[in-house]
Amino acid sequence: MPRLVRRTAPLEQAQTALRDVRTGRFERTMSALTAAGAAVTAGEIYLSHDGASFGNKMMWWPIVVVPAAIPAGIASVFSRRAAHTVLPLASAAIVANGLQGTYLHWRGISQRPGGITRYNIEAGPPAFAPLLASLVGGMGLLAAVLRREGRPPQGDRADGA
Template identity: 40%
Template sequence: MTFILTTALEKVARNNLPLPASEAITTALEHLRQGCFQRSLCLVVSATSVASGLEVGYEHYKGSYSNPVMYTPVALSGALAGAGLLGVFSRNAATGILRYVSIATLADGIIGFFFHVRGIARKPGGWSLPITNIVMGPPIFAPLLFGTSAYLGLMASYLRREEELGQTEDAPDDSMQSERPDWRTELRYGKFQKHLSAVTAAWAFFSGFEALYSHYKTNFRYKAQWTPVLLTPILMAAAIGAIKSRRIANTALPATSTLALANGGVGFFYHARGIVRRPGGVKKPIYNILYGPPIFAPLLFAACGFLGIMASLLRRETR
């Protein structure tokens, strides 16, 4: 019998938790399985876009906003946060405003990636000195990581509202293998485990690579700086394996994703502590946040863990 993570979690909750808590967990898992968590994901989008907007805002401030295009991710992160918040209260905002703002933000991340690659190429030596210029130039994958919130927003725009749980009038039938349902329908009903596993693998690579050269700049002064670098290939392997295997998606992927989520939280603490320990500490918050360790960067790695955990709780596509 195939091990199903959500079934196991429900059993543990029923056997070990008080009735109100077990019912709450069971209901939450059912909402995830059926794709009825649009409001919740909109709230996550709003919160994460604020964090990513602050991160890109002060990084571009250090670059003196030398190119007007550097203002676009700051403006779009605010727009995405607002659209996500509207999506919590309005279905029309979630399926309309949030969707289009998310698409615009994803496009901006791709354009930003091009500008960062060009910035590295324009440094002395260009790509003939790849390690030096990647380390000292603009963070190459940061614009793509900026798109994490936008991707979640786009996904949220196709989900169903929490109150729609149990409505199955156009749900894809698992028994029908001759015709593959439209991807929008499968997403709407929580059947996108393989897809989200692939996204988790890609985002883990981007985030792990950013952690590698960011910590390389400080010569890996602390042993803890190796942990996201070492966890990255493990998380990627689990996410790639989850595309092919339901068992891996329900065992290795949630385990490694939980580690990544916890590691990002610990990293956030270390980065915040590093800022406080700079000369002036909390008395010079703006200066020390600007020139200390990037305070929100570890949360981008934690976001990869969040994506992996979400993927492990979803259902698989029809094919």
């Protein structure tokens, strides 16, 4: 006779996910989102910088730094240790690189004829794009401080209170 497997209803799964978020047990999900966000962001950065012919050698830095969060995020989904060691390092590097990129983009805008004008902000390097990349790093840093979903650690109540 086949074994019956209890499947949870989508509503019950949604309630569990919401309880995990509310109680700070969101580490695995945020780690996975960091990996996915890093993949999309790295691709977008590559296409943008390739369109500018990698005119400045510094344009290669985010192509190297941002993808580091992909394996770190994936490892953090499966390993609590990775979530507290490797992921924060990769994420901090992304945040630092995003801040550096913001400075370089604004410097590039200011060096255009006319300096910082509305036209140069719209036509020059994207002024706030590096900060968006920093958000991926911020997600990884957030994942490192959250508690892990699943079985509650010793001393935590199972009901999330």
